[in-house]
Amino acid sequence: MKTVTNEISKACSVIPGKMALPNQYFAGRVGSRFIISLRDSKKILGVKCPKCKTVYVPPMECCQKDMTKIDENWVELGDTGVLVNYTVVNYRDAHLPRKTPYILGMIQMDGAEATLVHLVEGVDPQNVKIGMRVKVVFAGKTTNTILDIDHFEPIEE
Amino acid sequence: MKRVAICAAAQHEIKSNIWHKRFQDMLMDLLEDVQGQTGFTFGDNGVKNVLTCSDDFFDARTISDNAINDVVGAGNYRGEQKMAQEGLNGIGYAMACILSGHDDVIYFAGHCKESSSASRNQISNMAYDPFYCRCLGLDYLSAAGLQARAYMEKAAVTEEQLAKVVVRARQWASRNEYANEKTQLHPGDVMYSSVLCDPIRTLHAYPVSDGAVALLLASEEKAYEYTDQPIWITGFGNCMDGYDLGTRDLASSNALKKAANQAYKMAGIKQPKKSVNLVEVMDCYAYQQPMWIEGLGLCDEREGGRFIDEYGPAKYNVNLSGGMLAGRPLMIGGLYGAAEAFLQLKGQANEHQASDVNCAVIQSTTGGAGQHQTVVVLER
Numbered sequence: 001m002k003t004v005t006n007e008i009s010k011a012c013s014v015i016p017g018k019m020a021l022p023n024q025y026f027a028g029r030v031g032s033r034f035i036i037s038l039r040d041s042k043k044i045l046g047v048k049c050p051k052c053k054t055v056y057v058p059p060m061e062c063c064q065k066d067m068t069k070i071d072e073n074w075v076e077l078g079d080t081g082v083l084v085n086y087t088v089v090n091y092r093d094a095h096l097p098r099k100t101p102y103i104l105g106m107i108q109m110d111g112a113e114a115t116l117v118h119l120v121e122g123v124d125p126q127n128v129k130i131g132m133r134v135k136v137v138f139a140g141k142t143t144n145t146i147l148d149i150d151h152f153e154p155i156e157e
Numbered sequence: 158m159k160r161v162a163i164c165a166a167a168q169h170e171i172k173s174n175i176w177h178k179r180f181q182d183m184l185m186d187l188l189e190d191v192q193g194q195t196g197f198t199f200g201d202n203g204v205k206n207v208l209t210c211s212d213d214f215f216d217a218r219t220i221s222d223n224a225i226n227d228v229v230g231a232g233n234y235r236g237e238q239k240m241a242q243e244g245l246n247g248i249g250y251a252m253a254c255i256l257s258g259h260d261d262v263i264y265f266a267g268h269c270k271e272s273s274s275a276s277r278n279q280i281s282n283m284a285y286d287p288f289y290c291r292c293l294g295l296d297y298l299s300a301a302g303l304q305a306r307a308y309m310e311k312a313a314v315t316e317e318q319l320a321k322v323v324v325r326a327r328q329w330a331s332r333n334e335y336a337n338e339k340t341q342l343h344p345g346d347v348m349y350s351s352v353l354c355d356p357i358r359t360l361h362a363y364p365v366s367d368g369a370v371a372l373l374l375a376s377e378e379k380a381y382e383y384t385d386q387p388i389w390i391t392g393f394g395n396c397m398d399g400y401d402l403g404t405r406d407l408a409s410s411n412a413l414k415k416a417a418n419q420a421y422k423m424a425g426i427k428q429p430k431k432s433v434n435l436v437e438v439m440d441c442y443a444y445q446q447p448m449w450i451e452g453l454g455l456c457d458e459r460e461g462g463r464f465i466d467e468y469g470p471a472k473y474n475v476n477l478s479g480g481m482l483a484g485r486p487l488m489i490g491g492l493y494g495a496a497e498a499f500l501q502l503k504g505q506a507n508e509h510q511a512s513d514v515n516c517a518v519i520q521s522t523t524g525g526a527g528q529h530q531t532v533v534v535l536e537r
Contacts, residue, residue, distance in 0.1 A: 012177055017217055025287045035288065056404070058289045064404050085407065087302030088355035089294065094275075095282040096294040104299050106403060115403035117293060117303075125355070130310075145292045 027144075030071045034059050038148045042138050044077045046112050055112040058146070079136035080155065081109040081116075088125040097147070101125050107134055107152055118146065122153035161252045162380035162387030163535065164373045165194040166496035171337040171368040171484050174272040180216070180369065184228040184266050187371035195373055195383035197262065199230045204373075206236035206260045208251055210244040210267030212488045214280045217273065229266045240267070243439070244370065244492030245521035245531045249393040251374045261376040262383075268369035269486035277365060277487065284525065289401075297441075297487075298362070300402060300525030302354035305444040307408040309356060312447065314462040319443040320344035321465055323360055323482055326440075330479025332508035335493075337484025338364045347443075361443040366484040370492045372499075388502045392426065392534030394419025402526065413452030413520065413530040420518070420532040421454075429454045435474040435501050435517040437494030440481045445527070449520050450475065453532070474511040477501065491521020495533060502537045 027035050030047070034057075037043045046057035051068045061071045085106040092100055103120040105128075120134060132154050139150035167190035169183045197203050207229050211221040218224060222239040231237035240247040244267040251263040271277045281297035308314065324344055330336035342360065350360040373383060380387040396419070398412040399405045417429070426432045433455060440446040447461025455473055456464040469475070476482075478497040485493045498517035500506040515537045523529045 014176060019217055027288050031288055058401070058403075060401075064399055064401075085303055085307050087299055087306060087357075088352070089299055089302070090352045090354060091278070091298070093278050093294075093296075095279045095291075095296070097292065098294075104293065104295070104303070106303060114401070117290060117295060117402055119293060143292065145287065146289045147292050 028061070030059050030061050033074070035144055035148070039142045039144060044079060044109065044136065046075050046077050046109070047071060048073050048075045054114065056114045057109050057112045057116055075111070077109045077111050081107040081112075081134055081152070083120060083128070083130060083132040083134050083152075084108045084115055085130065086120060086128055088128070103128055105134070105152065118149060119151040120153070121151040159256055160377040161255045161390045162375055162377065162384075163390065163495070163499050164375050164380050164383035164387055165191045166499040167191050167194070167371045168335045168493060168496045169369040170335050171366050171486070171493075173337060173365050173367070173484065175270060175367040176272065180211075180268045180270055181225055181228045183369040184225055184268055184371070187266055187369055188228060188230065191264070191371050191373050197264070197373055197383055199233070199235060204230060204235070204262050204264045206238075206254060206263055207231040208238050208240060208247050208254075208263055208265040210240040210242075210247050210265075210489060210492065212241070212269060214283060215269050215271060215274060215488065225268070230264060242529065243521040243523040243531060244489040245495060245519060245533055246395060247492065248372075248374070248390060248495060248533050249395065249531070252390055252393060255374065255376050261379045263374045264371070265374060266369065266371040267489040267492045269488040270367040271365045271486050272367050281525070295525070297525050298354050298357070301442045301445075302357050303402065304407045304526035305356050305442060308444055308448050311408040312451070312459045312461050314444060314447055316348050317344065318447070318462045318465040319361055320347035322440070322443045322446045323347045325470060326476060326479050326482035329477050329509055330483030333478045333483070334507070336479040337366050339483070357442050357444070363441045363481045364484040366486045368486050368489065368493065370489050370496050372492075372496065386503055388499050389536050390533060391536045392420035392422075392424030392532070394423065395529065395531040398528045398530075400528065405526070407526055409458070410448055410452030410527055410530065413449060413522075413527065413532070414454070416530040416532045417453045417518075417520075420534050424534040424536070426516070426534065429518070432516050433473060433518050435477070435498060435511055435514040437476055437478065437491075437498050437517070437519045438480065439490040439494065439521040440476065441487070441490070443482060446475070446480070446482075449527070452530070453518060453520060474501070474514060477506065477509045477511055491519060491531060494519040494521065495535065498535050502535060
């Protein structure tokens with residue numbers, strides 16, 4: 001999208017638009033329990049497939065591998081994990097949650113197989129390393145989303 | 158088995174900002190082009206059913222196909238379906254319409270103007286759920302950044318190899334009349350371009366692009382009414398990976414392998430390395446070219462980098478159009494690939510024509526980090 005300024009624009013009508021459609025999303029029963037636990041108890045819950053033993057966080061209603069219903073098989077996870085992948089976001093845009101550059105990581109929580117995508121702070125993007133131990137820093141204010149975890153930061157060992 | 162042919166293809170010139178032309182006008186040009194090539198008409202003896210491909214968010218209106226029914230011939234009491242996936246999937250849908258006996262001719266048109274939106278990354282951010290990913294700013298670019306690191310580490314793909322991919326894409330684009338970005342580059346331009354989403358650099362990413370593509374597809378019985386040289390759709394497959402990035406093996410293109418195997422099986426191709434001699438992959442980011450080549454089985458796993466170094470792109474005529482890296486819009490990047498392969502198989506690709514091609518494979522993807530994968534095989 002560009003501002004139209006050249007000669008041809010004099011004969012053309014271009015109007016700006018902005019879609020704003022207020023709506024609401026339901027997190028689902030499983031998602032709600034996860035979010036409410038995060039918000040009210042600062043506890044991170046996952047669900048474990050009794051068949052293949054995979055632990056999902058964020059939780060899922062069914063195991064992605066074998067379609068087993070797993071929504072009643074909750075496990076409580078700790079607040080630590082390992083950074084298994086990351087990117088450094090270096091572009092600017094209105095939908096981004098932080099001033100760039102910032103680190104978007106994939107964290108394998110201790111005791112879980114599935115990884116959680118989240119922000120990693122407290123380390124310079126040039127020094128971030130796969131395999132780093134990280135821990136949760138909870139947010140001061142709730143948003144009723146995964147951002148009730150404000151970010152992850154390295155564990156000093 | 159009955160066969161389905163592509164009888165004609167029309168491509169709109171791709172540019173980064175076609176603000177002065179409505180997508181309806183772009184589609185009208187293509188309709189006239191395909192009718193000029195084939196003489197097809199709408200009605201009982203011609204096209205009774207139309208297929209379109211567009212995206213509600215890029216068009217900033219819901220049921221985006223409603224706005225184009227008149228310029229695709231569907232506005233006068235004809236059937237119309239919209240493919241709300243990357244356009245290459247429409248070829249599979251059109252095949253199903255024809256092979257089922259429901260139709261014998263399908264007109265298929267897709268469009269996407271990325272430049273209409275302030276940011277395509279904002280649009281792909283909306284593809285993610287609001288609780289776990291959207292609020293983190295995840296979009297197709299950052300998802301690709303995560304995949305790029307995972308894949309490059311697994312396959313030991315280097316910055317030098319990615320620079321070769323981009324430099325070559327621009328070289329071929331300069332010969333393609335429809336391609337968008339034709340500025341020539343040196344490897345150093347790519348390797349030292351600014352970091353966009355580490356390890357993706359600015360010149361590793363496809364430019365914002367506007368375009369439209371149309372095809373006429375027909376049954377074997379009907380195809381020769383429209384062309385002397387039909388190009389046969391011999392294989393089609395698609396496959397979906399998980400939605401949640403955290404449950405996927407981002408370093409492997411497992412969904413693509415399954416989609417490719419389906420397509421090869423349907424086409425009777427047992428050894429793609431020996432049979433395929435033209436490839437169009439949807440490489441939105443440079444790392445995706447070797448990764449998708451691995452997924453298509455044209456080199457072994459973890460050998461994508463070596464494929465680049467050892468003249469694999471030349472041997473298999475990979476992206477002689479310039480591909481996505483020279484600019485194609487999301488939603489129809491693969492459809493442009495099909496139109497390009499159609500021209501190549503007919504020997505009508507002019508300055509970027511390959512010699513002796515008879516079996517082309519086209520790959521496309523939708524969703525973050527190659528979540529959904531589609532493969533089509535076209536043969537002379």
